Amino acid sequence: MIGSIIYGETCQGTLNYVFGKKGMRILGYGNIYSQDISKRFFGDVLHFQGQRNATKNRYAHISLNLPHGEHLDDATFLKISNEYMDKMGYGEQPFVIVRHNDTKHEHVHIVTTNVNEEGKVLGIYNSYRKNMATTQYLEKKYGLIPTQRAKEEKELPLYRLPELKIDVDNTQGTRFYIQDVLKTILQKYEVRSFKELARLVRPYHIEVKKTKSQSGRIGIAFGLNNRQGYRTRFINGSSVHRQLSGPKLQKVFDIHLRSKQLPMHRKRLLKQIETTYNLFKTIKPHDLEEVLREYQNIDVRLDTNGDTIEGYTIYDKSRYIFRERELSKNIRMLNRLDIFGNDDEPTTIDTESKQFKLEVQKLLKEAFRSSYIKSKKQRGLFSDYIANIHPKDVSKHLLESKGFQFLHRYVPKDQKEHLKMAFANAYPKVRDELYERETKREEETLKNKFRLIGKVLEKQVFNVGKKGGSVRHLFQSLGVRYHNDKLLFADSDKHSLPAHIGKLDFPQDMQEYVSKLFVRQNHLILEMLTEQSPGNTSKPTAAAIFLPMVFPRLYERVNPAYRYKFDSISLEAYVQYAERVHAPFEKSPKDYVGFFNAKGFYFEKGEKGFRVKSIYTDQNASYSLSKRTGRYLDSIPNLTAVLRDQDRVISTLAEDRRDNLKNLWAGYLTEKGLYNSVAYMVTNENIEPNLHKEIVQHHMENGLQKAIREAITKKSIMEQNRVLRKSAHNVVSVSNSRGESEEAYNGFKDELTDWTKRKRKKGRGLSF
Template sequence: MIARILYRENVHGVLNYVLGKTKSTVLGFQNTYSDMDTDKEFFGSVLYHLGNRHGSEKRYVHTTINLPRGERLGNGDFFELSKEYMEHMGYGEQPFMVVRHHDTKHEHVHIVSTTIREDGSMIDLSNDFRRNVATQKHLEKRYGLSPSPEAKQQNELPIYRNPQFKNKDVNGVRFYMQDILNNTLQKYKVRSFRELTELVRPHHIQVKTVKNNKDRVGVTYGIAINDGYRSRFIDGHTVHPKLSGPKLQKVFERNQSSKLLPMVKKRLEKQLRTTYKLFRTIEPEHLPDILKSHQKMDCKVDYDKEGTAIGFRIYDKSGYTFKGEEISRSLGIRRNTELFGSGYTQMYMESGQLTLELRKAITEGFRISYNNSGRKNLFSEHINGSSVRKIAQAMAKSERFVFLKKYLHTDNRSLGGLIQAEFPKVKDNLHIKESVREENELEKKAALVRGLIDKHVFDAPKSKGILFELLRSLGAKYDNSTLTYANSYRHRAELNLGNVPWPKQIDFHVSPGFVRENEKVLAGLLQKKTEKEIGPSPTAIFLPLMFPNVYQAMAEEYRIRFETLGLKAYMKNTEHLHRRFEKSPEDYIRFFNAKGFYFKKVEGKMCICSIYSKYPVSVALAPKLQAYLFSSNDLYNVLENQPNVLQSIKNKGQD
């Protein structure tokens, strides 16, 4: 099930479209004088008068609810589903009409309503996307429908669609064009009508431009499908006001003048030249796979009518698309006949670039091997004790090595010889590099400990007693005025702490991730860095659970700042996780309550707090989020019930 929301400034055009289909059924009305027999003209007048009580451009809402192809609901069930949807979206008390259309292969309804209430106020539209997704998930389960696609999808090249239209289906053509053109302009930073034409051609859309006497550019769109169907060309403004010639010209000029454009071109040129150096010959058909594997670049090869490769287009992650010659004239397929004209693909065995790629693959092999070893010692020690056989086995899991092996076209013996030749150099260089890094990191840990003590980050009476746990929370240990890593004595840093009391029983193990997070947070607090500079992760809020004595002894000033930073980071991440399940402002609050977080008003602003905080810390919500919560009619009761939920958590010992 997929629900799509469109906001409109005028309602008559929407009603004419929804009610103008010959194959349509009015399923019912809501909040009018009759659920089934309301006069359509009267309903339109009601919406018109309500909408004109407010000046917003989003006075009216047009929602379509689409079922998965092949799945059906009866008229009664579809009407009930629509009513539940509107209730969850905040339109439960608004007049609305539900109309079912039968002109496509998938079942769908159109719902028309207004965002303006009887008192002239406007329904809060903040977080409507969040509500929409969560409501979809809820209704899919309730009515046994197939789940809609997840929001996260890989960035793929356009899918060639083959739309089906019936004669004179002007509205169907227009909405298809609108959908494809809008998606294309959102996905790509288009810079010209020519580029737009090429991007939408696979979707069977044609683009024509014309200039008038005042040099203004006009644009029309048409459909041409292989089965012979051709639509008449429709003016861009008719398809959608934002798809008119002048409006698109402004978009193109903005994208063309972006300061990002020359930097993207320069980066792509460097990446392409690096790949070219690696190959003696390239079969054009293999170029998309080569660039995807080697540079993570999306590419499409262009062919002439005879099937000969004439060029390629790069679809960059920035949203820009370029032809090869546009990045640099010397990079095109026609300019590189020796590279692209042989008819097969072969890496250049003697190239310096292949040597660099092999060294990178061996380095990746060391890191993969170290991660699989459980990190019982330092990386430099692991490097020193690793054999070429051990690293070669780990390299087999590296994407880079798989890519090299695929296009080298050589036997394992020869490939092993190449690895054997480069292994000693890579091992020595990596060992030296990691040793220096580890020494510097240990010195930083020592300086951090000195700073924490000198600036009284921890209360003086308790600072001595927590030194052991503090050092271990930084992945270090102390002995005879010397600081070392917790899992190695290879490196040493001077640190005079006097006599550090050791616990009677040493049972201290924590993941490297928490150690890194703890060091980052403590260093940020000490240096008074901003939240952006520290960049705490969502797990930062749990550091007091991992290192209780350390954070219990932290001075009030630093503890309050830490709890504020941790609460912000946790809230930002958690509300993203809740999004797919949240159907209302009440859900937003209840989901956080269930985890031990609550909301309260502080000086008129809604703030989030935590039962896990040592001090009364609160974080103000963003203005749009506050408006979203205040839009709830049941906000007072939800806030009043918070203590009961929180007490239940405490009674279970989960605080």
């Protein structure tokens, strides 16, 4: 179910449209003393209440649309609509629910006001998030078909288009249809001209007429012409909506035209398309859309005039739209008959081209990297992995890649063997070049780590030193180690730098393995703490907040001033992540607070706005919410009581001993969908995820409950086997006491530690 909300300054036109549709049915009224009232009376009530405030967003026009093929009876649709209004904060407002049957998609219209009886405007902040969460909640509750919510995959609304000539002067119906289409198009694309806008609205039977007054003022008008006997008069853009007047649209177009990113997008697209042309010998015009989509992830549509293809239009991921002629005349289909002129020939790749050879090398490099990433725990450096990996492992990942499958599809049938040979021949060169490049990169990385360690020690970020070997915790957290007056990577002896520190003791509680994910996060954090972070560096992710859990012996030695700074940085990263994760569930600002409270985060309101703190970080560390989010929280009717109630939630977490980062980590893994890991923590370590019960229930239904059941069963079987092994050991001990025993087979020693089996032999090539 898709919910759409349009705010406006008046309501009469909306009501005329909603009530005036042929075949409409009023399902019910909300917060009106009687259901047996006239439409005119309701309009007077709504108008009177909305005029109590001078805001421009006095009224709301909401539509709830079901996917094609889904059906609801009137009673159920009314019930869902009432619940939607309650969840969105309109539960005490006057509203009407009207069902239309003029489209293939069943839908209702709801008209209400944003002004309450006291003349105050309702909190409509973050209405997009509330709408998304509410519709998802109702889908789940009533068993409706889930709707794809990715913005780029939403289709423009084709509903409410008049199909027959019923009323040429049906201005209100025309106005709201045009408003819906234009609103969606201007949100989806960075339109740069009236001409471009006219092309985009043409499939929706909307015509655009541009005018210019004697004073030079630009005007715009819109009309409908479905070429089936229905044609309306043109309506001024400002009458359709105040933001759709000629001057305001021109201002938007000028902003898009002046964007500094526009030339970069043109240059990028031109290079991608030229690369594609260089790869192919022939392309059937009708195959171009599929070729560019699969090879370059570019969305193009052919421009046709009858049966003639005149070119194509590019709908770029940047939201800009380009015609082929706008990028370069050299890529126009009419000027590249060497590629597009052989319509009788199938679309084929030129296996003798330079681009084909480059593509083979690129796919091989990706296969090396993919196999390394998917290897167990990524032991060792990438260069070591390249030197020792068996070609069959690379071949496996290569054959599974989309790039290889793309090449295989368009290589001529009689050249399939040539394709395999091309990869086999390129393998040694690619391996050696990749090995050399990664070796140089690793050398520079080790130098950067050496400099960073020096800066950390100089600024005394951590209270570590030679005594007790505590400085080794710092080395380990950055993925390096100290041995024989040298600094080396933790899992390789290949690179080293002289570091004359002297003899260092080994702490008794040194960890054996550290995740490279957290090594990268710690490196970013330490660069920020020592102000060594370059301008284009990546920002820490939500995982940064867990560093004290991963490196406890190091972060328990952090100096207070740097602890405060670390907590503030990691808190910001986690809050920004959590806001995105909560959005599909967040039906109100009260939910916003509740979801964070359940995780161990709480809010304080001061003179400068809202700040968020956590039970896992320094109490003085906080992250200031944006002003918009602050206004969103201010819209909670009983805000003081909600903020006061946080103490109860936080105290409960402490009483249940869930004020530990491990509980937050379990919640983080749950949100990532790593249910098996969470199930292990729940069943073997008694660690419950710190998440709101609504979100926990969602994940339980999505697979977490199944994973926990399997983990419980597995644990039970393991305990039974342990008892049996203990009994068997006692029997064997008695038997062995009577004679000589044989050495038991050690699978770990014989199979996993025999590194001679894994050494790369010279002369091995890529095989398929």
